[in-house]
Amino acid sequence: xxxxxRTALRLFHRWIGFPAGLFLFVxxxxxxxxxxxxxxxxxxxxxxxxxxxxxxxxRTGLLKxxxxxxxxxxxxxxxxxxxxxxRDPVFRLWHYDGRIFLGPALAPDTGLPLTDHDVTGGxxxxxxxxxxxxxxxxxxxxxxxxxxxLLVTLLTxxxxxxxxFLPDLLLFRPRAASQRRWLDLHLLCGTLSLPVxxxxxxxxxxxxxxxxxxxxNPPHHPAGHASRxxxxxxxxxxxxxxxxxxxxxxxxxxxxxxxxxFFMQTGREIGLYGPDTLHFCLQRQALTPSHPTLPPRxxxxxxxxxxxxxxxxxxxxxxxxxxxxxxxLMGCIIIGSGLVLFLxxxxxxxxHHPVSSTIRQRxxxxxxxxxxxxxxxxxxxxxxxxxxxxxxxxxxxxPILWEESVFFGLWSLSLLxxxxxxxxxxxxxxxxxxxxTCTTGLxxxxxxxxxGRPLLFGAVDLLAACLGLAALSVLLHLFRKQAA
Amino acid sequence: MIILFLMxxxxxxWLLHLNRLPTYRRQNPCHLPPAGTLxxxxxxxxxxxxxxxxxxxxxxxxxxxxxxxxxxxxxxxxLTLPHLPHSPAPKGRNLQNxxxxxxxxx
Numbered sequence: 001x002x003x004x005x006r007t008a009l010r011l012f013h014r015w016i017g018f019p020a021g022l023f024l025f026v027x028x029x030x031x032x033x034x035x036x037x038x039x040x041x042x043x044x045x046x047x048x049x050x051x052x053x054x055x056x057x058x059r060t061g062l063l064k065x066x067x068x069x070x071x072x073x074x075x076x077x078x079x080x081x082x083x084x085x086x087r088d089p090v091f092r093l094w095h096y097d098g099r100i101f102l103g104p105a106l107a108p109d110t111g112l113p114l115t116d117h118d119v120t121g122g123x124x125x126x127x128x129x130x131x132x133x134x135x136x137x138x139x140x141x142x143x144x145x146x147x148x149x150l151l152v153t154l155l156t157x158x159x160x161x162x163x164x165f166l167p168d169l170l171l172f173r174p175r176a177a178s179q180r181r182w183l184d185l186h187l188l189c190g191t192l193s194l195p196v197x198x199x200x201x202x203x204x205x206x207x208x209x210x211x212x213x214x215x216x217n218p219p220h221h222p223a224g225h226a227s228r229x230x231x232x233x234x235x236x237x238x239x240x241x242x243x244x245x246x247x248x249x250x251x252x253x254x255x256x257x258x259x260x261x262f263f264m265q266t267g268r269e270i271g272l273y274g275p276d277t278l279h280f281c282l283q284r285q286a287l288t289p290s291h292p293t294l295p296p297r298x299x300x301x302x303x304x305x306x307x308x309x310x311x312x313x314x315x316x317x318x319x320x321x322x323x324x325x326x327x328x329l330m331g332c333i334i335i336g337s338g339l340v341l342f343l344x345x346x347x348x349x350x351x352h353h354p355v356s357s358t359i360r361q362r363x364x365x366x367x368x369x370x371x372x373x374x375x376x377x378x379x380x381x382x383x384x385x386x387x388x389x390x391x392x393x394x395x396x397x398x399p400i401l402w403e404e405s406v407f408f409g410l411w412s413l414s415l416l417x418x419x420x421x422x423x424x425x426x427x428x429x430x431x432x433x434x435x436x437t438c439t440t441g442l443x444x445x446x447x448x449x450x451x452g453r454p455l456l457f458g459a460v461d462l463l464a465a466c467l468g469l470a471a472l473s474v475l476l477h478l479f480r481k482q483a484a
Numbered sequence: 485m486i487i488l489f490l491m492x493x494x495x496x497x498w499l500l501h502l503n504r505l506p507t508y509r510r511q512n513p514c515h516l517p518p519a520g521t522l523x524x525x526x527x528x529x530x531x532x533x534x535x536x537x538x539x540x541x542x543x544x545x546x547x548x549x550x551x552x553x554x555x556x557x558x559x560x561x562x563l564t565l566p567h568l569p570h571s572p573a574p575k576g577r578n579l580q581n582x583x584x585x586x587x588x589x590x
Contacts, residue, residue: 166501167505169498169501169558170498170501170502170512170558170561170562170565171511171512171562172512172562172563172565172566173511173566174563174566174567175566188558188559188562188563189555189559192554192555192558192559192562193555193559195551196551196552196555280544313548315544316545316548317542317545319486319487319545319549320545320548320549320552323548323549323552323553323556324548324552326552326556327552327555327556330555330556330559
């Protein structure tokens with residue numbers, strides 16, 4: 001490779017990678033959390049975890065939940081009823097408020113409400129992953145651009161490392177100099193997970209581009225069609241116990257299970273949608289009173305359905321989802337180490353030019369601040385959000401408003417703190433360590449000890465503790481370095 | 485069970501890959517016997533066997549597990565291997581001065 005090409009590639013890799021990396025870290029982190037959206041919802045609403053053994057869905061429960069759905073539709077709220085599944089063993093009478101899904105959880109055996117207040121839940125991270133909670137179409141435009149940035153950075157990185165790709169595939173030297181160590185970590189994760197990240201990134205870009213195209217050219221819907229984005233429905237459909245029972249029986253005959261399926265208004269009728277977990281490709285087909293059976297359909301009806309299956313992995317088993325989550329966290333390590341390398345090389349560049357301009361030094365300071373707010377502020381805000389769902393809401397605020405304020409407020413404070421105070425890294429690491437390691441204690445204190453889903457709570461507590469311990473070990477390393 | 489099988493298989497593939505590298509390139513310790521015909525044959529055969537086995541046992545889940553376990557195993561191995569004791573360098577030869585040794589930062 002000629003030196004000129006190498007310089008150009010490095011320039012692209014650094015200056016596309018750094019701004020895109022700030023957002024990509026958020027996308028990878030929230031994407032990893034989104035793999036376990038129903039489980040996070042369960043952790044945040046411990047009363048929905050029920051007691052062991054978990055009760056199964058009964059006809060009484062289904063009819064009562066159907067009655068609640070009818071009441072909501074009659075009042076003009078476009079709600080839908082999600083049926084219990086092993087991942088979320090309660091009915092969810094949800095509606096979409098433009099950002100997240102919210103609504104009461106109902107017992108699977110009685111259909112009675114289980115919890116007294118809504119929480120932001122797992123869908124908060126899904127929306128943050130999909131559109132960064134920005135209004136349409138800006139969120140989609142930003143995530144698409146950032147996704148393209150990921151692909152460009154991956155390709156330029158691969159090109160730069162091509163000659164050493166195979167020989168240095170597993171190379172990591174923990175005792176080398178700091179910059180070399182970070183570069184080894186960046187290359188170790190980057191080269192090993194390059195194909196996985198490329199496929200995830202590409203599928204994400206395609207899905208977001210399709211959304212943008214749909215926004216520009218909305219698809220034609222028949223008259224009376226309602227969508228989840230509508231706050232109010234025009235004419236509520238008829239929904240009697242007989243309709244619910246017959247649709248459920250038809251669903252069981254058609255799909256073998258209705259767990260994770262949902263009842264939602266489609267046109268002027270109520271429809272039972274099949275579970276997303278049945279097929280690789282997303283097949284949103286509804287059984288309605290007028291169409292009680294479904295015509296045979298191809299395995300992957302559209303390109304969109306294929307990419308949804310590839311990117312969301314809703315069909316996948318628990319182990320595959322864990323590994324998918326781990327791939328997202330590997331993405332966080334790659335991006336985080338890349339951001340650190342960028343800052344180190346900028347710092348070196350300033351150090352080698354003693355007469356650096358004030359503007360350049362201020363720019364360097366702002367790069368450091370946004371990196372700290374991204375890599376430490378986001379985990380800190382996430383842990384704080386988890387805590388806020390379990391602690392009482394102050395004043396008379398709506399719980400969701402309070403939790404979202406805690407998340408975004410703390411994240412903004414992290415940025416401000418990094419701008420103002422020099423040792424912000426150590427202080428924010430200490431906060432992450434405290435919140436992460438104490439999550440287990442908070443969990444045990446704020447939920448019934450005997451629960452139907454001990455593994456769910458254990459797994460979330462363990463992940464938070466790992467995050468806290470990782471922050472603590474980095475903090476101790478920094479202290480040792482300062483002392484030396 | 486399938487995860488252990490796949491991770492073991494990928495660990496073997498990565499170790500065979502390391503063993504194939506010339507000594508001056510092998511920065512991470514690897515104590516397998518010197519690379520021979522069997523190792524050359526096993527290196528492409530093991531992933532293929534793993535893919536077939538995973539797909540037969542777990543279907544589509546198996547395919548994705550096969551994909552995801554490769555970087556995960558490599559990452560864990562890459563972090564663990566440098567902490568294991570290195571094999572002694574060949575006598576009378578300074579590896580850092582070998583003409584093929586890549587130039588790294590200090």
